[in-house]
Amino acid sequence: MFDVHVKCPDTRARRGVLTTGRGDIQTPAFMPVGTLGTVKALTPEDLKAAGASILLGNTYHLYLRPGLEVIDRFSGLHAFMHWERPILTDSGGFQVFSLAKLARITEEGVTFQSHIDGSAHHLTPEKALEIQHRLGSDIVMCLDNCVAYPAEIDTVSKGVALTTHWARRSKAAWEKTGNGALFGIVQGGVWKDLRKRSVEELAAIGFSGYAVGGLSVGEPKGALMETAAFTLERLPEDKPRYVMGVGTPEDLVELVALGADMFDCVLPTRNARNGSLFTSFGTVNICNAAHRLDTGPLDPECACYTCTHYSRAYLRHLYMAKELLAYRLNTIHNITYYLHLMQQMRSAIAQGRFMSFKKAFYHRRQL
């Protein structure tokens, strides 16, 4: 169930609510990435304090570690990781193509070797759904064929055809189990014709939501935005639109303006572990010597645990000394920054001032 409450009069941005059995998700929404049953360095309590209403879990990673035999003992990922709010799981397709070894694709599915121990595995659209079902996923993604950039148009075209074929089989399999929402994934690289075809074929099958896949795979930023704009515009109005694996704060603001409702990205968590911290006034590299004696907070406008209790000098010290606490404090801040940014955008859309928000956002981020 997805309801759009308010549309921005000046852009395609929209304010909505996505309803799941485990709670509502206010959109536009950002989903922190919990690859292996944990958002790196954080507890579920940390995530709730930061304002997270949904997490993303990685099917490929969880299937390999800890494996379904373990997850089954807990009747799913939620109890295993102590997170009772919604979880969206990807299909595993992206990791199979980007991370696994010797991936061999046929119409039937994909055979690959684990990046951990080289063990052989076979993934089909039906198997991807079964794994996500056993993970207890609230939003299930269809197995898709994600093609790296750059690629020949023929390769991308075949990828679209295979993605549609797998999407049809996914829908059929999903209709039997009926758990959670099922999202289709649009492919087509940077070719508009292919994106258009992919959108139309998926919309004809009919899904609870639609993801724009195959972005952030090496294409230039301009191509990403142009492709996203073209694709988002053509997706059904009444369903949530999810741009996968993107992006910077600026990307999120642009994509919300283009009508995107959902995002996931490792950027806030990964950058936190590298000492790169997002603030209202630009990005702070915490190891910079300028922060050595700075008794002020990382971001004076941020209400997160880190900014409330610690100084830049302390954060720099922890980071330079490679103290474990550094990773947690930095991650709490970056995730709070992302989730607060989404909250600001939701308010701005609801109050009909998204354009002025966007202008102020850019102005301050470039200070």
Place this chain on the structure above:
Amino acid sequence: MFDVHVKCPDTRARRGVLTTGRGDIQTPAFMPVGTLGTVKALTPEDLKAAGASILLGNTYHLYLRPGLEVIDRFSGLHAFMHWERPILTDSGGFQVFSLAKLARITEEGVTFQSHIDGSAHHLTPEKALEIQHRLGSDIVMCLDNCVAYPAEIDTVSKGVALTTHWARRSKAAWEKTGNGALFGIVQGGVWKDLRKRSVEELAAIGFSGYAVGGLSVGEPKGALMETAAFTLERLPEDKPRYVMGVGTPEDLVELVALGADMFDCVLPTRNARNGSLFTSFGTVNICNAAHRLDTGPLDPECACYTCTHYSRAYLRHLYMAKELLAYRLNTIHNITYYLHLMQQMRSAIAQGRFMSFKKAFYHRRQL
């Protein structure tokens, strides 16, 4: 100010309270080690939830990183690290002798090179006090000369003489600034004559408390316990007795029985990071395959955050996947175990049942 409330009728164990300007410390007490201005992987809130009333800070480490120029901006370590309860700081002597390079000792003090960048530093009893004063320490330790095991009796004897000389100078310097409590440190290796002399010389100078130093430096467990017993017995009754750098849960129970009031040790935090977890029923190596499918808590009797919300299977998964959350959850548990053990000992002494507690403790730990 130190008050002994109850003495165990069967052992030398005692239940007391040590009063500081930042709060009372119920004894026997365990002090988690916050080497670099953080107990590794934990926040102050985690430590309070675990029941910590005092932390130990390492003067040597903090002097080198972040350095006093940084600490001064916060008027001390408490504000820098967001911990308002008492802090005991060591003198730096132990690290200079064990960690620094090219330590050269004279009657005046010790010259050494930083283990981080090789920079040259000079530490005297007066300088050690000044650093601790600037750290804002609530309990200040005298610079002592800690000798490794094994060592010639002449070397140890000279160490005792130097420790007494430095203790006298420390007391004189402390009387000028007058901040915090000042503890003397007994040396003497495993030689009873030397321990006796060290105790007598320090007691003649007069301190707010006395530490048994020079243990856990390589001597056999039997020698540690015999030396501790001999030394603790001779220390002033009306002052707190602190056994430095020790030990296992069993060591703490034995030393409390011998009249020790305070402890610090990296064992609970370091072992947590190595997946070795203390429980009422013995030590659990969390990477053991036996825990793979175990949906039960690490320690069913433990009320810590980790045992309340997570299973052995999840803790094993996090640890095997080297997830950052593993270090925090494991450390929360081990520190809670240590602090809860102290709490159990305090209750048992107060209620006159320390001997039966001790017996039950050993019985269960060996299950």
